[in-house]
Amino acid sequence: MSQMLDRPDFGVIAGWVKRGERVLDLGCGDGALLKLLIETRGVRGYGVDIDDANVLAAIANGINVIQSNLDAGLAGFVDGAFDHVVLSRTLQTVRHTQEVLGAMLRVGREAVVSFPNFGYWKNRAAVLNGRMPVSEDLPYQWYDTPNVRFFTMLDFEDLCARMNILVRERQVLDEQGRLVTEEHNFLGSLAVYRITRS
Amino acid sequence: MLIGFFLDEYVSSKSGSVGIVAAQSAHFDAPLELKSGAVVPAYDLVYETYGTLNAAKSNAILVCHALSGHHHIAGTYADNPKSLGWWDNLVGPGRPLDTERFFIVGVNNLGGCHGSTGPSSPNPASGKPWGADFPVVTVEDWVQAQARLADYLGIDSWAAVIGGSLGGMQALQWAIDLPRRIRHALVIAAAPKLTAQNIAFNDVARQAILTDPDFHGGHFYQHQTTPKRGLRLARMLGHITYLSDNQMGKKFGRELRNTDGGFSFGYGVEFEIESYLRAQGDKFADVFDANTYLLMTKSLDYFDPAHRHNDDLALALKPALAKFLVISFTTDWRFAPSRSREIVNALLKNDQDVSYAEISSNFGHDSFLLAEPQYHAVLSAYLGRVKL
Numbered sequence: 001m002s003q004m005l006d007r008p009d010f011g012v013i014a015g016w017v018k019r020g021e022r023v024l025d026l027g028c029g030d031g032a033l034l035k036l037l038i039e040t041r042g043v044r045g046y047g048v049d050i051d052d053a054n055v056l057a058a059i060a061n062g063i064n065v066i067q068s069n070l071d072a073g074l075a076g077f078v079d080g081a082f083d084h085v086v087l088s089r090t091l092q093t094v095r096h097t098q099e100v101l102g103a104m105l106r107v108g109r110e111a112v113v114s115f116p117n118f119g120y121w122k123n124r125a126a127v128l129n130g131r132m133p134v135s136e137d138l139p140y141q142w143y144d145t146p147n148v149r150f151f152t153m154l155d156f157e158d159l160c161a162r163m164n165i166l167v168r169e170r171q172v173l174d175e176q177g178r179l180v181t182e183e184h185n186f187l188g189s190l191a192v193y194r195i196t197r198s
Numbered sequence: 199m200l201i202g203f204f205l206d207e208y209v210s211s212k213s214g215s216v217g218i219v220a221a222q223s224a225h226f227d228a229p230l231e232l233k234s235g236a237v238v239p240a241y242d243l244v245y246e247t248y249g250t251l252n253a254a255k256s257n258a259i260l261v262c263h264a265l266s267g268h269h270h271i272a273g274t275y276a277d278n279p280k281s282l283g284w285w286d287n288l289v290g291p292g293r294p295l296d297t298e299r300f301f302i303v304g305v306n307n308l309g310g311c312h313g314s315t316g317p318s319s320p321n322p323a324s325g326k327p328w329g330a331d332f333p334v335v336t337v338e339d340w341v342q343a344q345a346r347l348a349d350y351l352g353i354d355s356w357a358a359v360i361g362g363s364l365g366g367m368q369a370l371q372w373a374i375d376l377p378r379r380i381r382h383a384l385v386i387a388a389a390p391k392l393t394a395q396n397i398a399f400n401d402v403a404r405q406a407i408l409t410d411p412d413f414h415g416g417h418f419y420q421h422q423t424t425p426k427r428g429l430r431l432a433r434m435l436g437h438i439t440y441l442s443d444n445q446m447g448k449k450f451g452r453e454l455r456n457t458d459g460g461f462s463f464g465y466g467v468e469f470e471i472e473s474y475l476r477a478q479g480d481k482f483a484d485v486f487d488a489n490t491y492l493l494m495t496k497s498l499d500y501f502d503p504a505h506r507h508n509d510d511l512a513l514a515l516k517p518a519l520a521k522f523l524v525i526s527f528t529t530d531w532r533f534a535p536s537r538s539r540e541i542v543n544a545l546l547k548n549d550q551d552v553s554y555a556e557i558s559s560n561f562g563h564d565s566f567l568l569a570e571p572q573y574h575a576v577l578s579a580y581l582g583r584v585k586l
Binding site: 022044046052055056058059061062063064065066067068076077078081111 | 505509525539542543547549551552553554555556558572575576579580582
């Protein structure tokens with residue numbers, strides 16, 4: 001399972017998806033997560049991605065992929081069409097954060113969102129040292145990053161509360177992909193949330 | 199870069215042409231009842247094949263043509279080195295429709311003018327060309343006729359049916375009408391039905407033909423003439439809608455044919471675009487049948503599989519068992535990406551297997567005929583996973 005080694009959040013997400021579920025993967029990249037879920041969980045689903053190379057790679061992986069930006073991509077799906085809607089490491093690249101979260105919970109019973117935690121201690125240390133953070137989960141320079149939203153786990157949980165979104169479960173990983181069990185917003189590099197409408 | 203890797207992998211440098219090809223003809227004696235209620239008592243379909251049908255007969259791909267297309271998709275005829283097939287860049291060893299793996303079938307549709315029975319064929323009742331008496335044939339009728347060709351070739355189920363524009367509509371209709379006989383539908387630069395604007399363009403084209411004094415009510419064959427002026431205008435108009443504004447601007451701009459740069463203050467050919475369009479129109483009017491042009495545009499206008507399902511496209515597509523690949527092109531304004539999205543969204547609503555690629559291309563509707571690398575890579579990647 002090389003995909004799971006490359007992408008530790010995949011293991012967490014796969015653990016939350018039950019056999020035979022319907023899954024929508026937003027920003028699906030080359031379709032590796034959906035492929036993993038199809039092979040190990042027998043799910044049915046679609047990926048959405050805007051990038052030419054990703055769409056081509058997902059098609060080569062045998063994944064149903066829709067080339068679209070997230071807004072238009074979600075508009076095509078009917079309410080409650082999916083058991084899980086996944087947004088893996090993408091929320092921080094989306095400008096219309098609330099709209100996307102709302103749309104995910106419109107088309108899906110439950111959403112799974114993973115994002116780099118800007119509250120991770122190394123990120124805080126970088127800023128204290130006068131530099132924008134660059135790490136395993138934030139691998140970009142400030143001038144070439146696709147990220148447009150910078151938020152911590154606490155910020156995300158605040159937004160969920162404001163939007164009446166219930167956090168069902170969360171798993172937090174460090175840079176090595178190991179589970180963080182305490183001081184999550186300080187020790188966690190990548191956060192994975194299971195959210196639903198409250 | 200990732201894109202480079204995939205493009206290299208899927209657009210093989212070893213790709214080549216199918217080489218010299220020859221058309222074949224199949225005769226069908228069983229009458230074909232058309233959607234209009236008219237009956238074609240017997241008919242011929244000309245077709246070409248490339249590659250080899252495997253023992254399980256599971257590797258056949260049907261290529262459906264658009265308004266002015268035909269059965270000659272790839273390769274050249276022995277007696278004419280300039281007779282390159284209209285989708286040659288797609289078909290051949292190592293190309294997206296890989297003849298090392300697939301058995302490709304191209305057919306000239308019923309009502310066509312390239313050898314299949316159509317308005318210019320003799321009407322058995324009179325011995326004279328059918329002309330305007332040839333019944334209007336719809337996309338549904340073509341699917342039925344193509345299914346008979348599949349029977350004739352011993353093909354129970356197509357690995358894929360592929361087409362661009364009106365050809366894509368046939369692929370869609372196949373999936374709806376004969377769901378057990380098509381495993382993949384590749385619907386390119388198509389639409390689930392024409393808009394009022396689309397129909398308007400078609401009607402102006404038809405009016406150009408119908409009002410040409412040489413049309414003779416569709417029976418021009420008996421008058422040893424053809425309505426070339428009308429057909430030429432129809433093609434010129436159509437051609438404008440196949441190109442993008444940007445592409446026309448880049449290719450022709452406001453360039454004048456007269457190189458000294460001055461206006462002639464007259465109505466002759468002056469701008470390069472005029473010269474180009476007229477040449478396109480002339481070329482087309484010399485070879486295409488005016489009645490076939492009328493029939494093809496009418497078939498486009500009538501296409502609307504959702505109509506008898508309360509305009510619910512998802513309901514119309516529900517019987518389909520095929521997996522779908524839908525492709526559109528960013529600068530196609532004749533059948534814009536949003537029209538392809540209608541098809542995609544209907545399939546999504548039904549939880550049917552579909553992938554959708556929106557190809558960045560500057561060449562408008564005609565993009566589907568061109569070898570844009572991402573477009574061909576997507577087709578290769580998709581077809582590479584088709585199980586035989």
